[in-house]
Amino acid sequence: MIDEKLLKIIVCPKCKSDLIYDKESNILVCKSCVVFYPIEDDIPILLEEEAKPLEENER
Secondary structure: OOOOOHHHEEEEOOOOOOOOOEOOOOOEOOOOOOOEEEEEEEOOOOOOHHHHEEOHOOO
């Protein structure tokens, strides 16, 4: 579970857009870049090289 305070301040490292927390998949989604960032052990991995493309059904 990601802290609400953290969710308010973190942004996409590529485009600086807000990230959307997907609780079900435990990922952070950037709608602008159409990618997601994984969360491991409650720590968001916000490195550009860790971004993975969103599947069509996740958009």
